[in-house]
Amino acid sequence: MKSPRILVTGAAGFVGSHTVDQLLSRGCRVMGVDDLSTGRLINLRNATNSPRFRFVRADITGPSTLKDLCESFRPDAIIHLAGLVSVVRAQEEPGLNYRLNVHSTQLVAEAARSHGVKRIVFASSAAVYGDHPDLPLAESIFPQPISLYGTAKRASEELLQGYATAYGMETVCLRYFNIFGPRQDPRSPYSGVISIFAEKYSAGEPVTVFGDGGQTRDFISVFDVARANAIAATRPVATPTICNICTGQPRRLLSILDVFRSTHPEAPEPNFAEPRAGEIRHSAGNPERALERLGFRAEVDFAAGLRAFIEETGPATRDSAHAELVAIG
Numbered sequence: 545m546k547s548p549r550i551l552v553t554g555a556a557g558f559v560g561s562h563t564v565d566q567l568l569s570r571g572c573r574v575m576g577v578d579d580l581s582t583g584r585l586i587n588l589r590n591a592t593n594s595p596r597f598r599f600v601r602a603d604i605t606g607p608s609t610l611k612d613l614c615e616s617f618r619p620d621a622i623i624h625l626a627g628l629v630s631v632v633r634a635q636e637e638p639g640l641n642y643r644l645n646v647h648s649t650q651l652v653a654e655a656a657r658s659h660g661v662k663r664i665v666f667a668s669s670a671a672v673y674g675d676h677p678d679l680p681l682a683e684s685i686f687p688q689p690i691s692l693y694g695t696a697k698r699a700s701e702e703l704l705q706g707y708a709t710a711y712g713m714e715t716v717c718l719r720y721f722n723i724f725g726p727r728q729d730p731r732s733p734y735s736g737v738i739s740i741f742a743e744k745y746s747a748g749e750p751v752t753v754f755g756d757g758g759q760t761r762d763f764i765s766v767f768d769v770a771r772a773n774a775i776a777a778t779r780p781v782a783t784p785t786i787c788n789i790c791t792g793q794p795r796r797l798l799s800i801l802d803v804f805r806s807t808h809p810e811a812p813e814p815n816f817a818e819p820r821a822g823e824i825r826h827s828a829g830n831p832e833r834a835l836e837r838l839g840f841r842a843e844v845d846f847a848a849g850l851r852a853f854i855e856e857t858g859p860a861t862r863d864s865a866h867a868e869l870v871a872i873g
C-alpha cells in the first residue's frame with residue numbers, strides 16, 4: 545500500500561515535532577515546514593534520521609510558499625499547526641494574530657484546493673469555548689471565545705467548514721485542551737503550567753501560583769495529541785468535523801504542585817500571587833465525539849505521563865513521585 549504523504553506546518557514546534565515522529569512511526573512520508581520563530585530544529589532530531597522526512601525552513605504566510613510545497617510534495621493531507629500560540633501576544637498584536645491564526649489557514653485551504661489535497665487537519669483550541677459554565681465542554685455548545693486568540697481559532701474553523709461545503713474538501717478541526725509533555729518551551733511565560741513548573745523545580749527556583757491553586761484543567765499528553773493528529777490525517781473520517789481532543793478528566797493545579805513538591809523536596813516553597821485577570825477557573829472537555837468520529841481516546845495515563853515528563857526534565861526522587869502520582873491519578 546502507498547505511504548500517505550503528509551505536509552505538517554509548524555513541524556519544529558512542540559506539537560508539530562511529536563506529530564512528525566508519530567506520522568513517521570506509522571510509515572508516512574512527511575514534509576515539515578517551519579520558520580523557526582518559536583520552534584527549534586533540535587525537536588526534529590529523531591525525524592531527520594528518517595529518509596521519509598524532509599524539512600523546509602519557510603514562512604507559510606509567504607505569497608506562494610504553501611502552493612510551492614504542495615506542488616513539489618503532492619501531499620494527501622495537510623496538518624496545519626503553525627500559528628501564534630501566545631494568547632497574551634495575540635491580544636497585544638491583533639494584526640499578527642490575524643496573519644498567523646486566520647490568514648495562514650486561508651493560505652493552507654487555498655493551496656490544498658488548487659493542488660487537489662483532500663484533507664486538512666487544523667489545530668484549534670478549547671479557547672473557542674471562552675468561559676462557558678457548562679462543563680464538560682461539548683462541541684454542541686455555541687462557541688463564545690473571550691480572547692482574540694480564541695476568536696481567530698474559531699474564524700479558522702468556520703473558514704475550513706466553508707471550504708468543505710463549497711469544494712467538498714475534508715476538514716477536521718481538533719480543539720486541543722491543555723497539552724503537556726517534552727519539548728514545550730518553558731522559557732515562554734505563556735507556556736503550559738506543567739512545563740513551567742518542571743523548569744523551575746529542576747532549576748531549584750520557586751514557582752508562582754496565581755490564585756489559590758484550586759483551578760482545574762483538562763491536561764492531555766502531547767503523545768496523545770500527536771496520535772489524534774495522525775488519525776485525523778490518515779484514517780477514513782466523516783467530514784467536515786470538529787472534535788475536542790481532551791481526556792474529560794479535570795486536574796487541580798494544587799494536586800499537580802504536590803507532585804512537584806514531592807519529587808523535589810529541597811525546592812523552595814511556591815509563591816502565591818493574585819489571580820490573573822480573565823483567567824478561566826475550571827475547564828474540562830467532553831471526549832465522546834472524538835471517540836465516535838475518529839476512534840480516538842486519550843491513552844497516556846496522566847500520572848505516568850507526568851512522572852515520565854518530570855524524570856526527563858530534571859532530577860527527582862522517583863519513589864515519592866510515584867506514590868504521589870498514584871494518589872492524584
Ligand SMILES: NC(=O)c1ccc[n+]([C@@H]2O[C@H](COP(=O)([O-])OP(=O)(O)OC[C@H]3O[C@@H](n4cnc5c(N)ncnc54)[C@H](O)[C@@H]3O)[C@@H](O)[C@H]2O)c1
Nearest residue numbers: 554556557558559578579581582583603604626627667723
Ligand atoms: N500547546 C497547547 O497547549 C495548545 C493548545 C491548543 C491549541 N494549540 C495549537 O496547536 C498548534 C501548535 O502549538 P504548539 O504548542 O506546538 O506551539 P509551538 O509554538 O511550539 O509551535 C508552533 C510552530 O509554528 C511555527 N510557526 C509560527 N509561525 C509560522 C510561520 N508563519 N511559518 C512557518 N512556521 C511558523 C513556529 O516556529 C513553531 O514551531 C498551534 O496552532 C496552537 O495554537 C496548542
